[in-house]
Amino acid sequence: MAEHNSNKQNDQEYLSAMPNQEFDQAVTTMQNNIQTEIAASSALVGRKEEISRLKAEYSDDDSPYQQKIKELCKLYSHVRKTRGDGNCFFRAFGFGYLEVMLHNKKDYSKFQENANGTFKKLMSLNYPAFTVEDFFENFMSLVNSIGEKTTLEELTQSFVDEGLSNYFVVYLRLIASCQLQIDADFYQNFIDSGKSVVEFCKTEVEPMYQESDHIHIIALTSALGASVRVAYMDRGGEQLIFHDFPEDCEPTLHLLYKPGHYDILYPR
Numbered sequence: 001m002a003e004h005n006s007n008k009q010n011d012q013e014y015l016s017a018m019p020n021q022e023f024d025q026a027v028t029t030m031q032n033n034i035q036t037e038i039a040a041s042s043a044l045v046g047r048k049e050e051i052s053r054l055k056a057e058y059s060d061d062d063s064p065y066q067q068k069i070k071e072l073c074k075l076y077s078h079v080r081k082t083r084g085d086g087n088c089f090f091r092a093f094g095f096g097y098l099e100v101m102l103h104n105k106k107d108y109s110k111f112q113e114n115a116n117g118t119f120k121k122l123m124s125l126n127y128p129a130f131t132v133e134d135f136f137e138n139f140m141s142l143v144n145s146i147g148e149k150t151t152l153e154e155l156t157q158s159f160v161d162e163g164l165s166n167y168f169v170v171y172l173r174l175i176a177s178c179q180l181q182i183d184a185d186f187y188q189n190f191i192d193s194g195k196s197v198v199e200f201c202k203t204e205v206e207p208m209y210q211e212s213d214h215i216h217i218i219a220l221t222s223a224l225g226a227s228v229r230v231a232y233m234d235r236g237g238e239q240l241i242f243h244d245f246p247e248d249c250e251p252t253l254h255l256l257y258k259p260g261h262y263d264i265l266y267p268r
Contacts, residue, residue: 079263111143112146122174226252231255231256234259
């Protein structure tokens with residue numbers, strides 16, 4: 001970690017010293033290098049691991065995190081990690097929700113119905129049909145496979161396949177963007193950057209590798225009628241904080257949030 005921080009500082013010093021006309025290209029190159037490094041070191045969707053293994057990621061005297069990991073261990077048995085590439089929320093949601101649906105056919109039917117209706121909503125906002133249809137068909141192919149006796153191994157293979165997995169993530173981003181725009185008057189209250197909802201969607205929701213926040217989760221769960229609980233583990237406070245989307249729901253999927261990253265949790 002110290003080496004990474006040192007490299008990051010050197011990169012920043014290098015960028016600040018270069019002519020303006022070279023700056024954009026240098027930033028793009030650096031971002032591409034970072035993505036390549038991340039891709040080489042972690043799978044898009046990892047294997048299921050015992051939750052106690054999180055303890056080894058922090059020093060024994062790091063009491064804020066060690067205490068919260070103890071709390072996690074009482075509630076959850078396993079964790080499945082996702083690649084930290086900015087798409088982790090959408091990928092964790094996509095894989096995690098479909099994994100639960102493998103054994104929850106009642107909720108699956110409603111989820112499938114909601115998912116199938118998203119294309120019509122995107123068309124109502126004048127998205128290009130030819131482009132969106134390609135992503136939609138790939139998305140629904142994976143959703144429909146849950147009702148066709150696909151296995152967990154087959155689902156996992158789809159999500160570790162770069163092309164299939166990213167197509168799925170792209171469409172989830174479009175679903176969230178669509179919901180934000182349909183209910184723009186409501187969501188505008190959550191955007192404090194001075195951007196309109198449309199501007200926010202084009203710069204913070206639809207592009208790949210952009211990190212997600214509450215507003216993304218609210219929009220996506222609302223659009224798909226999904227229920228998610230997020231356990232927030234950071235240095236704030238002495239205990240874990242849990243948020244349900246929507247509020248007071250019975251969560252179908254559980255996610256772990258550590259600053260800038262989401263993984264999948266498995267309740268005991």
